[in-house]
Amino acid sequence: MFIKKSPNRLRAVISFLLLTLLLFSIKLVLIQIFKSEHLRKIAEKQHNLLLELEPERGIIFDRHMRPLSTNLPAQSLYAVPTKIKNKNALAERLALITGQKKDFFLERLNRKKAFIWLSRKLTDRQYDAIKKMSIDGLGFKRETKRHYPDAELASHVIGFAGLDNVGLEGIELHYDKYLRGKLGWCMILRDAKQKGIMLEKEFVPPKDGYDIVLTIDETIQFIAERALDESFKKHNASGASVIVMDPRTGEILAMANRPTFDLNNFDDSIAGSHRNRSICDFYEPGSVFKIVTASAALEEDKVKEADKFFCENGSYKVGNHILHDYRPHGTLTFREVMMQSSNIGVTKVAQILGPELVYKYAKLFGFGSLTGIDLPGEVGGQNKPPEKWSKTSIGAIPIGQEVCVTAIQLVTALSAIANDGIQMRPYVIKRIQDKKGELIKEFSPQEIRRAITAETASRMKDILAAVVAEGTGKGAQIKGYRAAGKTGTAQKVENGVYSHSKFIATFMGFIPVEDPQLAIVVSFDEPHPAYLGGTVSAPVFKKIAEDALKYLKSMEEMELVDLNETKRVIH
Numbered sequence: 001m002f003i004k005k006s007p008n009r010l011r012a013v014i015s016f017l018l019l020t021l022l023l024f025s026i027k028l029v030l031i032q033i034f035k036s037e038h039l040r041k042i043a044e045k046q047h048n049l050l051l052e053l054e055p056e057r058g059i060i061f062d063r064h065m066r067p068l069s070t071n072l073p074a075q076s077l078y079a080v081p082t083k084i085k086n087k088n089a090l091a092e093r094l095a096l097i098t099g100q101k102k103d104f105f106l107e108r109l110n111r112k113k114a115f116i117w118l119s120r121k122l123t124d125r126q127y128d129a130i131k132k133m134s135i136d137g138l139g140f141k142r143e144t145k146r147h148y149p150d151a152e153l154a155s156h157v158i159g160f161a162g163l164d165n166v167g168l169e170g171i172e173l174h175y176d177k178y179l180r181g182k183l184g185w186c187m188i189l190r191d192a193k194q195k196g197i198m199l200e201k202e203f204v205p206p207k208d209g210y211d212i213v214l215t216i217d218e219t220i221q222f223i224a225e226r227a228l229d230e231s232f233k234k235h236n237a238s239g240a241s242v243i244v245m246d247p248r249t250g251e252i253l254a255m256a257n258r259p260t261f262d263l264n265n266f267d268d269s270i271a272g273s274h275r276n277r278s279i280c281d282f283y284e285p286g287s288v289f290k291i292v293t294a295s296a297a298l299e300e301d302k303v304k305e306a307d308k309f310f311c312e313n314g315s316y317k318v319g320n321h322i323l324h325d326y327r328p329h330g331t332l333t334f335r336e337v338m339m340q341s342s343n344i345g346v347t348k349v350a351q352i353l354g355p356e357l358v359y360k361y362a363k364l365f366g367f368g369s370l371t372g373i374d375l376p377g378e379v380g381g382q383n384k385p386p387e388k389w390s391k392t393s394i395g396a397i398p399i400g401q402e403v404c405v406t407a408i409q410l411v412t413a414l415s416a417i418a419n420d421g422i423q424m425r426p427y428v429i430k431r432i433q434d435k436k437g438e439l440i441k442e443f444s445p446q447e448i449r450r451a452i453t454a455e456t457a458s459r460m461k462d463i464l465a466a467v468v469a470e471g472t473g474k475g476a477q478i479k480g481y482r483a484a485g486k487t488g489t490a491q492k493v494e495n496g497v498y499s500h501s502k503f504i505a506t507f508m509g510f511i512p513v514e515d516p517q518l519a520i521v522v523s524f525d526e527p528h529p530a531y532l533g534g535t536v537s538a539p540v541f542k543k544i545a546e547d548a549l550k551y552l553k554s555m556e557e558m559e560l561v562d563l564n565e566t567k568r569v570i571h
Contacts, residue, residue: 053185053186053205053206054143054165055181055206055207056206057146057161058180058208058209058211060212061212062213062216062217063213063216064217065213066218068149069147070147074122075140076117078116078117078140079137081108081114081137084109085137090135093133094118097130118138120163121145146160152263153221154255155260157252157276158170158263159174160263167180169266169274170276175432178212179210181210182207210432210433211432212431213429214429214430215427215429215430216252216428220544221254224255224544224548225256231537235528236527241277241521242523242540242544243255243278243521245411245426245518247414247418247516248419250425250446251430252427252428257276257277261274276377277525279406279408280406282379282382282405284404284405285405285490285506286506287341287399288410289367289397290338292365292398293353293361294338296361297353300357303334303349305334306333306335308334309342309349310330311342313330320392323347327340329345335466338466339463339470341471341472347395350397353398355389358398359383359384361452366409366413366423368403371426371448372448373425373427374429381404384403400488400490401490407521407523410521415519416452417452417460418461418519421457423450424446424447425446425448427443464486464509465484467487468484468509472487472533472534473485474534475534475539475541476507476539476542481511481512482512483511484510485507485510487506487534487537487538488505489533492504492526504524505523505531506522506537508541509541509545517549522540522544
């Protein structure tokens with residue numbers, strides 16, 4: 001057989017092989033030089049798993065280190081979508097267990113990702129049910145869940161944190177940067193089948209959040225909320241607030257509002273229940289504002305307690321407006337004007353003072369300005385300067401109309417009288433500390449200003465004590481103690497006119513008069529059928545003050561026993 005050689009075919013084969021080699025060489029150069037970094041990152045993603053390490057959120061304590069917020073362990077569900085075979089069936093089963101919609105899970109399972117969250121911070125029941133399914137591609141990651149042991153207690157002060165442990169309301173929001181801490185992370189090596197082999201390549205530990213100690217006393221908070229809740233239901237009110245403050249320091253011992261909500265189930269709360277009415281709702285205060293006019297008259301030496309005023313038998317014309325008293329009065333002394341809360345008597349005192357002085361003392365008592373309390377959402381209310389007064393304003397502003405205040409402003413103003421004329425800044429945070437108890441930041445009592453002299457404050461204390469002993473505030477009397485206070489019943493404004501069916505009932509007072517330990521303001525929005533401050537709010541003051549004083553006395557006795565025991569051990 002004769003085989004004919006073909007040089008052309010040989011050259012073609014060699015050329016093809018050389019061209020292929022050239023192409024492979026070019027590709028290799030491209031991979032090694034131009035795409036090496038990109039491919040390296042892909043390889044790292046395949047073999048390195050970055051895990052975030054969650055810090056423990058700081059705990060919120062009351063003033064006696066009783067926890068008001070804590071952290072509980074919780075399991076969160078994730079998926080590796082590429083490993084899930086029957087996604088439709090899984091989405092349906094997860095929807096039944098968690099209460100989420102099937103479409104929510106299906107959409108997430110269809111994402112082209114190596115890791116996806118399906119449900120964060122499951123309940124124990126949900127976790128057990130999903131774990132029993134034993135489905136390849138599902139996994140759990142241990143996290144922490146915010147828990148509030150007392151549920152509704154002090155809810156508007158504490159606030160709450162969301163799924164990612166980020167503060168959303170109250171202290172949780174306002175001090176989130178201290179409470180949250182800092183994430184840590186670690187790099188885990190994985191084998192070719194993407195299974196972790198638990199070798200830590202890199203590790204940065206999380207930094208836990210700081211703890212916060214409040215001025216709130218859990219027991220006084222409970223006492224205040226119990227009394228407020230009973231009367232809120234009894235008087236069919238649409239809203240209510242109470243604040244208990246130490247007038248000597250400005251420390252808030254209790255702050256509560258109605259309606260309220262469960263901090264552990266804040267998503268299920270009714271509309272408007274998250275609002276801290278004590279600091280963000282402003283309203284015309286009515287007769288409790290008369291402490292401004294009375295203090296100004298005494299401070300400026302325009303009026304003395306025994307000076308007499310004819311109260312026009314209940315009807316008095318101011319500008320083009322007829323001013324009325326709740327009950328008609330003839331001639332009353334200035335002291336009696338305050339005791340009986342005569343609108344006409346106070347207006348006549350204000351006419352002696354003039355608009356400039358009334359406005360001046362309203363500002364000195366803090367009305368129209370923020371108190372500076374360390375909670376989010378505070379509003380400043382309204383205090384009109386004299387140039388904006390109308391002809392009838394002299395008969396309105398001095399008795400608590402045409403001026404808007406908040407509950408926190410009222411208790412702060414009243415505390416100035418209780419504290420010998422010095423107004424203190426209200427605050428709810430005592431200190432911030434780390435997990436070992438080391439101090440990070442401390443908050444101390446802070447004077448705002450002197451509103452009136454100590455002498456005027458003493459005279460006002462005596463007048464306000466008479467309001468409780470003999471006047472409109474008799475419902476606030478407490479056996480064995482001398483209390484001082486002022487009632488207020490304000491008509492609400494609807495469509496530009498004063499309503500004759502909707503009122504705000506307020507009582508504010510302090511006790512004991514000789515050495516005030518507690519200043520309390522109680523306010524109800526639209527109570528009915530009873531609506532007077534002396535009828536609705538004063539008895540709540542009495543309940544809170546009575547129980548709180550007993551509690552404080554028992555605490556003092558316990559501290560004395562502990563001190564004596566310590567001395568005995570030392571000796």
